[in-house]
Amino acid sequence: MKLLRIRMEASKNNGMALGFLTVRKHPVHGYFGGLLVLNHLARPLEFHCTLPVLTTRAQQILYGATLDEFVCGEQIGRALVLKAKSAPSVVFTDTPASLSLRHIHPIPIAAIDGSWHRGSSTFSQPHLDRSDLQVSEVGAHKLMVLPEYRKDLNVFEDLFQSNPPNIDLIEPFGRIEDALKEAHPATKAA
Amino acid sequence: MNVSSLSIGSLTDRPGQNEVPTNSVPAFHSVDLNAAWSFYGELPTLSVESFDFPSEVDVSFSCEFEDLHQWKPIQALPIQISQSLPKTIGFAFPEMPNWNKPDPKVESAQEKTNAVATKPKDGESHESASPPRITRMRPPGDLVRLEDRLYYVLQPPLETIVQSAKLTFPFQPFPYQMEGIAFLFPRAAAILADEMGLGKTMQAITTIRMLLLSNELSNVLLICPKPLVTNWVREFRQWAPEIPVAVIEGDSHKRHWIWNNPQAPVKIANYELMMRDRELIDDGSLQFDLVVLDEAQRIKNRNSTTSEIVRSIPRSRSWALTGTPIENSVEDLVSIFEFLSPGYLNDDMHLKSMGKATRDYVLRRTKDKVLTDMPPKLFRAADLDLTAEQRASYKSAEEEGIIQLNEMGDSLTIQHVFELVLRLKQICNFDPATGASAKLERLEADLEEVAASGQKAIIFSQWVETLDVLTEKLAKYNPLQYHGRIASHKRDGVIDQFKNDPSCKVILMSYGAGAVGLNLQFCHYVFLFDRWWNPAVEDQAINRAHRLGVKQPVTVTRMMSVDTIEQRIHDVLEEKRQLFQSLFAETGTPGNLGLSQKEIFGLFGLTLPKLQTKAA
Numbered sequence A: 001m002k003l004l005r006i007r008m009e010a011s012k013n014n015g016m017a018l019g020f021l022t023v024r025k026h027p028v029h030g031y032f033g034g035l036l037v038l039n040h041l042a043r044p045l046e047f048h049c050t051l052p053v054l055t056t057r058a059q060q061i062l063y064g065a066t067l068d069e070f071v072c073g074e075q076i077g078r079a080l081v082l083k084a085k086s087a088p089s090v091v092f093t094d095t096p097a098s099l100s101l102r103h104i105h106p107i108p109i110a111a112i113d114g115s116w117h118r119g120s121s122t123f124s125q126p127h128l129d130r131s132d133l134q135v136s137e138v139g140a141h142k143l144m145v146l147p148e149y150r151k152d153l154n155v156f157e158d159l160f161q162s163n164p165p166n167i168d169l170i171e172p173f174g175r176i177e178d179a180l181k182e183a184h185p186a187t188k189a190a
Numbered sequence B: 001m002n003v004s005s006l007s008i009g010s011l012t013d014r015p016g017q018n019e020v021p022t023n024s025v026p027a028f029h030s031v032d033l034n035a036a037w038s039f040y041g042e043l044p045t046l047s048v049e050s051f052d053f054p055s056e057v058d059v060s061f062s063c064e065f066e067d068l069h070q071w072k073p074i075q076a077l078p079i080q081i082s083q084s085l086p087k088t089i090g091f092a093f094p095e096m097p098n099w100n101k102p103d104p105k106v107e108s109a110q111e112k113t114n115a116v117a118t119k120p121k122d123g124e125s126h127e128s129a130s131p132p133r134i135t136r137m138r139p140p141g142d143l144v145r146l147e148d149r150l151y152y153v154l155q156p157p158l159e160t161i162v163q164s165a166k167l168t169f170p171f172q173p174f175p176y177q178m179e180g181i182a183f184l185f186p187r188a189a190a191i192l193a194d195e196m197g198l199g200k201t202m203q204a205i206t207t208i209r210m211l212l213l214s215n216e217l218s219n220v221l222l223i224c225p226k227p228l229v230t231n232w233v234r235e236f237r238q239w240a241p242e243i244p245v246a247v248i249e250g251d252s253h254k255r256h257w258i259w260n261n262p263q264a265p266v267k268i269a270n271y272e273l274m275m276r277d278r279e280l281i282d283d284g285s286l287q288f289d290l291v292v293l294d295e296a297q298r299i300k301n302r303n304s305t306t307s308e309i310v311r312s313i314p315r316s317r318s319w320a321l322t323g324t325p326i327e328n329s330v331e332d333l334v335s336i337f338e339f340l341s342p343g344y345l346n347d348d349m350h351l352k353s354m355g356k357a358t359r360d361y362v363l364r365r366t367k368d369k370v371l372t373d374m375p376p377k378l379f380r381a382a383d384l385d386l387t388a389e390q391r392a393s394y395k396s397a398e399e400e401g402i403i404q405l406n407e408m409g410d411s412l413t414i415q416h417v418f419e420l421v422l423r424l425k426q427i428c429n430f431d432p433a434t435g436a437s438a439k440l441e442r443l444e445a446d447l448e449e450v451a452a453s454g455q456k457a458i459i460f461s462q463w464v465e466t467l468d469v470l471t472e473k474l475a476k477y478n479p480l481q482y483h484g485r486i487a488s489h490k491r492d493g494v495i496d497q498f499k500n501d502p503s504c505k506v507i508l509m510s511y512g513a514g515a516v517g518l519n520l521q522f523c524h525y526v527f528l529f530d531r532w533w534n535p536a537v538e539d540q541a542i543n544r545a546h547r548l549g550v551k552q553p554v555t556v557t558r559m560m561s562v563d564t565i566e567q568r569i570h571d572v573l574e575e576k577r578q579l580f581q582s583l584f585a586e587t588g589t590p591g592n593l594g595l596s597q598k599e600i601f602g603l604f605g606l607t608l609p610k611l612q613t614k615a616a
Helices: A057-083 A096-104 A152-162 A171-183 B033-037 B104-116 B146-153 B158-164 B175-184 B200-213 B226-239 B252-259 B271-276 B278-282 B305-312 B330-340 B351-358 B388-411 B414-429 B438-452 B464-473 B488-500 B535-542 B565-584 B597-602
Strands: A018-026 A030-038 A044-050 A090-093 A109-112 A134-138 A141-145 B003-005 B028-031 B051-054 B088-092 B189-192 B220-224 B245-247 B266-270 B288-294 B315-321 B377-384 B457-461 B480-482 B506-510 B525-528 B554-561
Touching (some): A018 A057, A018 A096, A018 A171, A030 A171, A044 A057, A141 A152, A171 B146, B088 B146, B158 B200, B175 B189, B175 B200, B189 B200, B189 B330, B200 B220, B200 B226, B200 B288, B200 B315, B220 B226, B220 B271, B226 B488, B252 B271, B271 B278, B305 B330, B315 B330, B330 B351, B377 B438, B388 B414, B414 B565, B414 B597, B438 B457, B438 B464, B438 B525, B438 B554, B457 B464, B464 B506, B480 B488, B525 B535
Parallel strands (some): A018 A090, A090 A109, B189 B315, B220 B266, B245 B266, B377 B554, B457 B506, B457 B525, B480 B506
Antiparallel strands (some): A030 A044, A044 B088, A109 A141, A134 A141, B028 B051
């Protein structure tokens, strides 16, 4: 696992809030989304998750191959970000399909390359049918954004240059997935 | 009606594909899709209520029909998709744990020590080239509220907490030790039942340290056997140097002051002390966030005064540390649970139910499971024939003894049988008339080899008198003694001398004093000159040497006189050992693991007198 471990003075980062967004699909119960907001020491500030989201037949027909983008970004991502009171400055995601959140919310969001290769017997990864994501190496990670918002990469680069968080950027997604299973015990049994 | 063609245009032209994000939801058109789909005779009828399209979306139908005049008007049904967002649940963390930083001076000193010590002390360190591990806390099963459970699920891995809090360790803990810390951290009631030598002390201290630094605890009481108090103090100094520790000792005034001293968040008391300070405990003025019992098997008799006092201490959390949660029977475990969670278990529970009920509370690991690269224990059975003098004395004593026991009839008690057993066992060690000893002959031969190779040995016996004789006979190895008759304040000095004085090749220990809590992993030879009644106690004794940091295999020589009471006891002990192992594997039905009175009487072919049915 790649780690981003850049030492920093704790006082400099007081007040920093980083969002970590995960959306997962369950074969029976539909989509589950979780947003974990951490401080610069990886300590949790707040957590929100959705109730299971089932798409309608109409949505499936209308959105077709872009259904996951719609549900992950515009529905689940938006609902969760709007709930966050600690106002994360950026959002990292392990679900590229949720990058579409950026279409309807100004918060910079980037997918971390490789973060979705954790493997899970419970959930599957929503689908993103795009090959034009913009990639930039920030710290030890490759961050990906939608091409329309490539300028957001500057925000991430500035963040890591000025106030580099001393945390593993991939690890929190495991916490979110565990929390989703904890919050929705039915997913364990199915 | 024949459909030549039908197309729905611009459906993918959705909002938000532009550079400017759209925060407001655009106006929607309603389109009757039921009507449109009705052209497809072979497609299922759409059952949804409606579709809404943003105003930018250009929805057009291009149709070419044959016999257009036959087309019937389509009825439009305006239906809409809900615009509401998914429902969410969530919470803000009540407050971020306010980690008290370790004393910078202590930390700095320790960092220097760590920098100098490139190799772990006593080989205890665990260097790993593997990628960083992640050890997560799991919520205990008895936490019900989702918020409480998520509080632990969402905490960072222990490794991250350690790093961000700048906690330093004398050496890198093993992964299983981190798992043990993650197990203890969230639990209000827990038994850490790792096999001896796996570092229960370190795991408990580190968890206490982390809980204190995160302000989740402020007042901890640790109770251990008296001989281990100094060991705990030393371990705290090593693993949590910034945590002030107070040992409860001295006269009653001093103890009273220490009990109530708020400056020391960790207080260490011994079991023996509980009785003397009962009044203070009973008056209800003391309250602890956590009470930890080391060697918790000490309260296995739940009716003992010590057990009653310990259970009465007001506290929020209760942990028990023991390598032998079940020494003799499952009642031992029930007694420990009376401290952890009174009434949770009872003696009448079926074993499977008990195993299921305790699963979330007990963490037990064995060396063979977690330390696969640890040097093995090599057991040597020294099955010896008695010398001619010993055999004669033994035969005479046994025959006379059995005759006497038989003559006692119904007045025969277990104590009478025990007396005979002990007398015979002593003869197996030394002939009372001549001092002849087959074991000593073998021991001297083995020690020659041990000393010649520059090694040291531990010799265990259940009798101090035997240790005294051995001290005299093994004088050339400069033996040291460590047993109940050695004053407790001198015991650390004995261990230090044994460790550091190259002329001291042998330490003679009693099972009672030397079986628990000592770290003698520099010693690779253990001799059991005679055998204890309980295999768990023997294992503890052996594990003084075979524990974390041991670099070489530990050779354990079990001395036994064949065709004697020792062999008969050995057979029973072996059976008990297998039963103990089977209990934690949750297989089989162990039943009572202790020597029953029937078994003890059976050693001499005697039958159990009436009205004596209680287990020994």
